[in-house]
Amino acid sequence: xxxxxxxxxxxxxxxxxxxxxEEIVAMIESPADSKMGDYALPCxxxxxxxxxxxxxxxxxxxxxxxxxxxxxxxxxxxxYVNMFVSKxxxxxxxxxxxxxxxxxxxRSDLGAGRKVIVEYSSPNIAKPFHIGHIRxxxxxxSIYKIYDFLGYDTIRIxxxxxxxxxxxxxxxxxxxxxxxxxxxxxxxxxLLSYYTKFHEESEKDPRLEDEARAIxxxxxxxxxxxxxxxxxxxxxxxxxxxxVYDMLGITFDSYAGExxxxxxxxxxxxxxxxxxxxxxxxGANIVRLDEYDLPPALITKSDGSTLYITRDIAAAVYRxxxxxxxxxxxxxxxxQNLHFQQWIQIVELLxxxxxxxxxxxxxxxxxxxxxxxxxxxxxxxxxxxxxNRAVEQTKQIIRExxxxxxxxxxxxxxxxxGAVVFNELSNYRIKDYVFSWDNVLNFEGETGxxxxxxxxxxxxxxxxxxxxxxxxxxxxxxxxxxxxETAHTLSKLIYEFPDVIVEAGEKYEPSIVTRHxxxxxxxxxxxxxDEHILVExxxxxxxxxxxxxxARTAIKNGLGLLGMKAPEKM
Ligand code: ARG
Numbered sequence: 237x238x239x240x241x242x243x244x245x246x247x248x249x250x251x252x253x254x255x256x257x258e259e260i261v262a263m264i265e266s267p268a269d270s271k272m273g274d275y276a277l278p279c280x281x282x283x284x285x286x287x288x289x290x291x292x293x294x295x296x297x298x299x300x301x302x303x304x305x306x307x308x309x310x311x312x313x314x315x316y317v318n319m320f321v322s323k324x325x326x327x328x329x330x331x332x333x334x335x336x337x338x339x340x341x342x343r344s345d346l347g348a349g350r351k352v353i354v355e356y357s358s359p360n361i362a363k364p365f366h367i368g369h370i371r372x373x374x375x376x377x378s379i380y381k382i383y384d385f386l387g388y389d390t391i392r393i394x395x396x397x398x399x400x401x402x403x404x405x406x407x408x409x410x411x412x413x414x415x416x417x418x419x420x421x422x423x424x425x426x427l428l429s430y431y432t433k434f435h436e437e438s439e440k441d442p443r444l445e446d447e448a449r450a451i452x453x454x455x456x457x458x459x460x461x462x463x464x465x466x467x468x469x470x471x472x473x474x475x476x477x478x479x480v481y482d483m484l485g486i487t488f489d490s491y492a493g494e495x496x497x498x499x500x501x502x503x504x505x506x507x508x509x510x511x512x513x514x515x516x517x518x519g520a521n522i523v524r525l526d527e528y529d530l531p532p533a534l535i536t537k538s539d540g541s542t543l544y545i546t547r548d549i550a551a552a553v554y555r556x557x558x559x560x561x562x563x564x565x566x567x568x569x570x571x572q573n574l575h576f577q578q579w580i581q582i583v584e585l586l587x588x589x590x591x592x593x594x595x596x597x598x599x600x601x602x603x604x605x606x607x608x609x610x611x612x613x614x615x616x617x618x619x620x621x622x623x624n625r626a627v628e629q630t631k632q633i634i635r636e637x638x639x640x641x642x643x644x645x646x647x648x649x650x651x652x653x654g655a656v657v658f659n660e661l662s663n664y665r666i667k668d669y670v671f672s673w674d675n676v677l678n679f680e681g682e683t684g685x686x687x688x689x690x691x692x693x694x695x696x697x698x699x700x701x702x703x704x705x706x707x708x709x710x711x712x713x714x715x716x717x718x719x720x721e722t723a724h725t726l727s728k729l730i731y732e733f734p735d736v737i738v739e740a741g742e743k744y745e746p747s748i749v750t751r752h753x754x755x756x757x758x759x760x761x762x763x764x765x766d767e768h769i770l771v772e773x774x775x776x777x778x779x780x781x782x783x784x785x786x787a788r789t790a791i792k793n794g795l796g797l798l799g800m801k802a803p804e805k806m
Pocket of ligand 1: 355358359360396397548552566568
């Protein structure tokens with residue numbers, strides 16, 4: 237696909253002495269108001285180079301280029317050159333390109349040959365997989381899809397929280413108050429209840445803490461009985477997590493979590509020591525980071541055990557050595573900002589020049605309408621329950637609305653879960669948001685169901701058009717029939733889609749894709765309402781159907797990047 241900005245820059249180049257083509261490309265704007273043209277050149281900056289008043293410059297540039305075939309009209313308004321592209325040529329190029337590329341429309345090879353790790357979800361085993369985890373899980377999955385679409389070689393890692401002194405407590409509690417059947421029936425709920433009981437009891441009897449510590453030491457030394465219990469807790473927890481991942485259609489390439497690094501840490505403790513970075517503090521080892529305005533980081537406790545941060549240092553180096561990443565992305569809540577600042581700084585101090593290729597992508601909090609969830613008070617909202625409820629409610633809506641579908645179960649799943657995912661990706665990730673059922677499942681707002689419904693509507697138009705017309709559209713069409721303002725607005729949004737993906741990747745911001753998908757859906761619906769698509773005249777019908785195919789394709793690819801399905805009937 238040709239780049240219109242580049243094409244225009246080629247035309248402008250001879251008019252603007254002293255600026256290179258790249259600089260001109262960067263100056264060209266896409267005005268939000270279409271009355272100012274499809275593209276505009278502000279001439280303020282040119283005043284110095286061309287030594288004339290900006291409106292004069294705009295006027296002479298406009299006159300010089302207005303005859304070019306790619307323009308329908310060129311105007312100068314004050315200091316701006318407003319350029320209107322020839323709509324037929326534009327629609328022909330854009331729609332033709334989408335029809336040719338199909339599912340690959342928007343794909344690129346920008347990242348070819350470069351490995352990007354996306355670490356996301358990363359829940360703690362034997363702990364609830366709650367609504368708060370939706371954020372890392374869904375945002376991370378979308379970032380992975382965006383990077384994959386941009387041609388990067390991607391690796392998805394679930395850095396499970398499966399190690400630490402709490403497992404000593406859990407094993408201790410299980411032995412005292414647990415039972416096997418309950419764990420098999422409801423692993424996380426049962427393990428959590430033992431863990432809570434441990435905390436209650438250890439307040440009365442502090443000796444329990446010593447017992448737990450001893451058990452953890454046995455686990456660290458790989459003693460068979462403790463290892464087996466730990467492995468079993470991990471397996472059962474993963475089964476539960478995987479039910480949710482299945483619902484969301486999410487998979488990982490690696491589940492190497494914290495425990496994976498348990499034997500890889502001594503090397504870094506030694507490296508830190510050799511570099512003179514380690515300082516003893518009451519038997520513990522710390523790294524001072526005062527120079528970087530950060531509090532000291534605790535690397536080993538006085539009993540020699542390592543910490544969360546030590547494992548992150550080991551994990552980063554392992555990943556570099558094992559995968560040789562170009563970027564190592566961590567999709568983790570903003571509450572952990574300090575943690576990431578500290579360990580990335582330490583990796584840099586160790587002399588690893590790739591330290592800043594590790595990027596923390598933070599996000600804000602989610603809370604429920606009826607107050608935040610709190611693990612301590614037991615008011616946990618399980619993610620699985622939220623997804624199930626979304627599917628159930630969608631089923632009801634489908635029945636009430638007489639939605640056109642052959643398989644209610646399947647459609648309710650795609651729409652209900654899609655609705656939750658879309659809602660999650662609708663705001664800038666850094667913002668806190670409140671989960672509201674009314675917003676999520678609204679079929680009319682800027683929601684997942686609305687976009688999916690728009691996609692299904694496009695599919696329905698294509699079914700009504702019939703295979704023959706669809707085949708003709710794919711073979712060629714006369715773009716003069718799709719030059720109305722509404723058609724042009726739609727074509728423009730479709731044209732921008734590939735750039736939107738690049739921007740979303742650069743900013744690690746799936747909401748940019750979400751926003752654009754909504755814009756495309758709204759523009760499509762306007763086109764659908766304003767124009768008669770399946771008209772008598774075959775040439776006109778074929779051209780309009782071509783635009784419908786293009787819109788459908790772009791919307792579907794966009795939904796795919798968010799991790800959503802695009803049902804064909806709804
Ligand atoms: N398991 C941690 C938690 O639930 C998140 C892990 C984030 N990843 C990392 N490499 N530290 O808070």
